[in-house]
Amino acid sequence: MSFTIREGKKEDMPEVLNLIKELAHFEKEPEAVVVTASDLQEDGFGASPLFKTYVAEMDNKIVGMALFYPRYSTWKGPTIHLEDLIVTQSKRSLNIGKELYKKVIAYGFSKGVRRIEWVVLDWNAPAIEFYKKTGAVVLQDWNTAQMDESAIKKYVETF
Amino acid sequence: MSFTIREGKKEDMPEVLNLIKELAHFEKEPEAVVVTASDLQEDGFGASPLFKTYVAEMDNKIVGMALFYPRYSTWKGPTIHLEDLIVTQSKRSLNIGKELYKKVIAYGFSKGVRRIEWVVLDWNAPAIEFYKKTGAVVLQDWNTAQMDESAIKKYVETF
Numbered sequence: 189m190s191f192t193i194r195e196g197k198k199e200d201m202p203e204v205l206n207l208i209k210e211l212a213h214f215e216k217e218p219e220a221v222v223v224t225a226s227d228l229q230e231d232g233f234g235a236s237p238l239f240k241t242y243v244a245e246m247d248n249k250i251v252g253m254a255l256f257y258p259r260y261s262t263w264k265g266p267t268i269h270l271e272d273l274i275v276t277q278s279k280r281s282l283n284i285g286k287e288l289y290k291k292v293i294a295y296g297f298s299k300g301v302r303r304i305e306w307v308v309l310d311w312n313a314p315a316i317e318f319y320k321k322t323g324a325v326v327l328q329d330w331n332t333a334q335m336d337e338s339a340i341k342k343y344v345e346t347f
Numbered sequence: 348m349s350f351t352i353r354e355g356k357k358e359d360m361p362e363v364l365n366l367i368k369e370l371a372h373f374e375k376e377p378e379a380v381v382v383t384a385s386d387l388q389e390d391g392f393g394a395s396p397l398f399k400t401y402v403a404e405m406d407n408k409i410v411g412m413a414l415f416y417p418r419y420s421t422w423k424g425p426t427i428h429l430e431d432l433i434v435t436q437s438k439r440s441l442n443i444g445k446e447l448y449k450k451v452i453a454y455g456f457s458k459g460v461r462r463i464e465w466v467v468l469d470w471n472a473p474a475i476e477f478y479k480k481t482g483a484v485v486l487q488d489w490n491t492a493q494m495d496e497s498a499i500k501k502y503v504e505t506f
Contacts, residue, residue, distance in 0.1 A: 322496030339482030
């Protein structure tokens with residue numbers, strides 16, 4: 189039951205996409221994933237990479253991943269945003285998620301950022317408890333606003 | 348009462364910082380702003396800029412600003428995050444905020460992103476109503492988790 193954690197490589201992206209889709213399926217939104225493996229390869233490994241990943245490997249298979257990228261706080265300066273942390277269903281409770289999480293926090297520490305941020309569903313009590321135990325605060329008074337592609341187009345057409 | 352909106356320049360950053368501080372003061376957290384004008388100048392106008400801004404100008408003074416940057420969705424691909432949209436107290440209700448907002452949405456549209464995202468305080472009903480009217484959805488089930496600099500250090504020391 190041993191695993192290793194390393195930086196994600198371009199050729200890992202098809203397996204990383206499988207994890208993304210597994211989670212979307214679990215959340216009953218499989219059709220919401222429009223990103224392809226080659227999108228991930230271009231977006232993450234081009235001249236200006238839009239994200240970095242760590243992957244957890246077990247028997248030459250990728251069983252978990254963390255995807256993160258820089259953000260910017262007008263109060264704190266450069267920050268890191270942890271977008272996704274996924275462990276495949278059959279490999280939970282082996283601490284893989286925790287080790288990926290630690291790797292991202294260590295990365296942020298090495299970059300000297302003043303904040304690492306992510307979001308968590310408000311009903312996910314075990315995750316919230318874990319985050320708090322590691323020293324994170326969980327803010328409940330901010331809502332996330334999103335305009336999707338069709339809403340953007342529709343709104344711009346009114347200008 | 349006429350204003351113009353244009354892209355923010357390096358030399359605008361001291362005035363942009365004043366707006367950031369004005370808002371932090373209003374939110375009763377003036378000491379939370381550790382970013383300096385030269386940080387903003389380096390971070391926003393170096394070889395790999397971490398953000399872009401639009402500013403609203405009136406009588407050669409900057410009275411409003413929007414600060415945004417790219418993010419990445421594992422479902423949608425490249426997105427835009429609107430970090431801050433500030434209009435100085437004395438110049439509210441002139442639609443300056445709305446014009447800055449439209450400019451950011453138009454920028455996202457021109458880049459072909461599939462999502463533009465931001466956060467809003469859950470008690471800010473007028474803002475939430477405005478966002479919804481423009482086609483945004485406001486999600487209430489996500490909490491924001493943050494680990495600050497000292498928590499990062501403390502946690503990493505336990506590894």
